[in-house]
Amino acid sequence: MTYRETYEIWKNALKDTEYASDLDRIADDEDLLQDSFYKEMEFGTAGMRGIIGMGTNRMNVFTVKRATQALANNILAHGDPVAGVAVAYDTRKNSDLFARETAGVLCANGINVFMYDTPHSVPQLSFTILELKTTSGVVITASHNPPEYNGYKVYGKDGGQCPVADSDRITEYISQIDDMFHIESMPLDEAERNGLLTYIGHELDEIYFSKVEALCIHPEIMKQQADKLNIVYTPLHGTGNVPVRRVLKDLGIRRLHVVPEQEHPDPAFPTVKAPNPEERQSFDLAVELANRENANLILATDPDSDRLGVAVRNPAHEFVILTGNQIGCLLMDYVLSQKQSTFVGDEFVVKSIVTSDMVDVIAGHYGVELRSVFTGFKFIAEQIKLSEQTGKGKFIFGFEESYGYLQGAFVRDKDAVQAAMMIAEAACWYHSMGRTLYDVLVGLYEKYGWFEDLVLSKTLYGKEGIEKIQNAVRTLRESYPGHIGAFKVLAVRDYLKQERLDMLTGKTEPIDMERSNVLYFELEGGRFIIRPSGTEPKLKSYLSASAAEKTEADSKLAQLKTAASALIDQLTK
Numbered sequence: 001m002t003y004r005e006t007y008e009i010w011k012n013a014l015k016d017t018e019y020a021s022d023l024d025r026i027a028d029d030e031d032l033l034q035d036s037f038y039k040e041m042e043f044g045t046a047g048m049r050g051i052i053g054m055g056t057n058r059m060n061v062f063t064v065k066r067a068t069q070a071l072a073n074n075i076l077a078h079g080d081p082v083a084g085v086a087v088a089y090d091t092r093k094n095s096d097l098f099a100r101e102t103a104g105v106l107c108a109n110g111i112n113v114f115m116y117d118t119p120h121s122v123p124q125l126s127f128t129i130l131e132l133k134t135t136s137g138v139v140i141t142a143s144h145n146p147p148e149y150n151g152y153k154v155y156g157k158d159g160g161q162c163p164v165a166d167s168d169r170i171t172e173y174i175s176q177i178d179d180m181f182h183i184e185s186m187p188l189d190e191a192e193r194n195g196l197l198t199y200i201g202h203e204l205d206e207i208y209f210s211k212v213e214a215l216c217i218h219p220e221i222m223k224q225q226a227d228k229l230n231i232v233y234t235p236l237h238g239t240g241n242v243p244v245r246r247v248l249k250d251l252g253i254r255r256l257h258v259v260p261e262q263e264h265p266d267p268a269f270p271t272v273k274a275p276n277p278e279e280r281q282s283f284d285l286a287v288e289l290a291n292r293e294n295a296n297l298i299l300a301t302d303p304d305s306d307r308l309g310v311a312v313r314n315p316a317h318e319f320v321i322l323t324g325n326q327i328g329c330l331l332m333d334y335v336l337s338q339k340q341s342t343f344v345g346d347e348f349v350v351k352s353i354v355t356s357d358m359v360d361v362i363a364g365h366y367g368v369e370l371r372s373v374f375t376g377f378k379f380i381a382e383q384i385k386l387s388e389q390t391g392k393g394k395f396i397f398g399f400e401e402s403y404g405y406l407q408g409a410f411v412r413d414k415d416a417v418q419a420a421m422m423i424a425e426a427a428c429w430y431h432s433m434g435r436t437l438y439d440v441l442v443g444l445y446e447k448y449g450w451f452e453d454l455v456l457s458k459t460l461y462g463k464e465g466i467e468k469i470q471n472a473v474r475t476l477r478e479s480y481p482g483h484i485g486a487f488k489v490l491a492v493r494d495y496l497k498q499e500r501l502d503m504l505t506g507k508t509e510p511i512d513m514e515r516s517n518v519l520y521f522e523l524e525g526g527r528f529i530i531r532p533s534g535t536e537p538k539l540k541s542y543l544s545a546s547a548a549e550k551t552e553a554d555s556k557l558a559q560l561k562t563a564a565s566a567l568i569d570q571l572t573k
């Protein structure tokens with residue numbers, strides 16, 4: 001079926017409804033029409049995510065209700081409808097509406113729903129699944145994406161985002177739904193009266209806060225040193241505002257200035273290009289305020305409060321915005337160093353394969369096992385679940401370069417509330433020894449080696465953009481370059497073919513992981529990894545260079561950046 005034909009079906013089905021005018025409006029914009037109707041929304045790295053609007057490839061009440069009906073079918077066949085589903089939403093446009101639609105469809109299927117009636121973070125929803133022992137969970141959020149996006153994150157009963165097998169099954173159920181315009185829904189007041197819908201009260205927030213606070217390894221040092229910290233925090237208009245402030249206050253932090261322009265929910269996210277702590281621009285207002293208040297630490301959380309960004313002062317008193325790898329290495333080294341004396345030998349940490357190799361060296365230093373998984377925090381959560389099922393291994397810490405960290409396994413997704421607490425605690429601990437976080441970071445490089453990492457993302461919009469992204473990786477797969485700039489390629493790991501090719505000997509060996517569209521070039525003195533993002537229309541590449549000295553690592557990374565940028569431009573032209 002062509003996209004025009006699909007559009008006509010929608011027009012016909014919705015002709016007498018409030019949506020008719022929305023559909024009329026796109027009739028004359030061929031590109032928009034094509035992008036809205038040429039395909040179905042897919043389940044990517046973190047569930048379903050897309051632009052809000054009319055169409056099969058858009059987030060709207062119809063695609064949300066259909067996904068929910070598919071989730072309901074999956075629960076009725078393989079889950080526990082009585083245990084039910086926990087539902088939360090963030091501060092984006094339509095998040096509350098889509099959450100209510102989700103609840104209505106689930107209840108119409110006789111599935112119990114436990115729903116928050118104010119915006120809540122992703123980690124709180126993950127915690128809620130475990131705490132209420134529900135069979136599944138849904139959060140309506142598009143995380144850090146630009147304002148025009150929304151999304152649908154689906155969780156399993158272990159509190160982690162759905163493993164691939166489940167999301168494939170949900171996709172299959174979606175494809176079996178012929179009429180997406182007449183999916184049954186129960187009015188929420190009726191569902192409440194029937195006992196199918198329960199609103200979650202504040203007691204659960206309190207349990208979550210106390211569990212996060214209990215992770216603090218040195219609460220006494222934190223209380224003692226709290227006055228040395230002067231923090232500026234920005235929730236970037238999202239759900240972090242309540243939990244992050246509460247936890248830091250409970251632990252004794254008194255000087256915490258919240259960026260006023262970004263304190264309150266605003267679905268237009270008017271102060272940022274995208275509410276993403278990965279982007280420097282997200283820190284602009286926070287840095288201004290921090291300079292006015294002479295603060296020494298900046299924290300930023302994304303709208304669903306699972307990502308944490310951090311900026312610290314260098315010896316010249318300027319703010320340095322840390323990368324996700326740097327924050328993760330600081331936190332992991334802190335946690336491992338403080339807990340080392342309790343280790344019995346079965347401890348493990350988890351990172352994604354695109355996360356810095358410095359993690360491997362830190363794990364080796366403390367004698368803990370390092371497990372590497374694909375991008376997506378669900379794979380880190382899966383390792384925690386596995387360790388529980390097999391009784392093998394004790395989870396200590398997990399992180400991925402995309403600003404996601406987890407210490408306490410009462411949450412099974414990345415948790416910026418925990419991470420904010422941990423970084424504040426680490427700052428207090430090191431202050432008690434006269435060191436700043438910046439000093440500590442430099443110390444880590446001096447101890448473990450200078451691992452310099454950089455993520456290059458190229459955004460390419462629309463159908464054509466997606467095709468360019470896919471083609472770029474395909475082209476590279478068809479013929480591996482022998483060099484990337486001056487960097488000799490030693491081996492190539494193709495995670496789709498599940499094999500590693502040694503470029504020197506020509507020998508291949510299997511990779512014992514599931515399939516994933518990732519190419520990993522092992523270089524002399526570095527690495528280059530490339531993959532299409534599963535959450536945004538981006539081609540992502542991860543560059544790393546390492547050396548014993550900073551100047552050498554810096555210059556290698558700069559060279560690699562030039563070469564990789566040229567390669568990416570050529571692949572996507």
Ligand SMILES: O=P([O-])(O)O[C@H]1O[C@H](COP(=O)(O)O)[C@@H](O)[C@H](O)[C@H]1O
Nearest residue numbers: 045046143376377402533534535536
């Ligand atoms: O967007 P969030 O904060 O939910 O984060 C999501 O996307 C990140 C980037 O994925 P990709 O590189 O495929 O875009 C993943 O690392 C993360 O686990 C996932 O939950």
Ligand SMILES: [Mg+2]
Nearest residue numbers: 143302304306
């Ligand atoms: Mg997020």
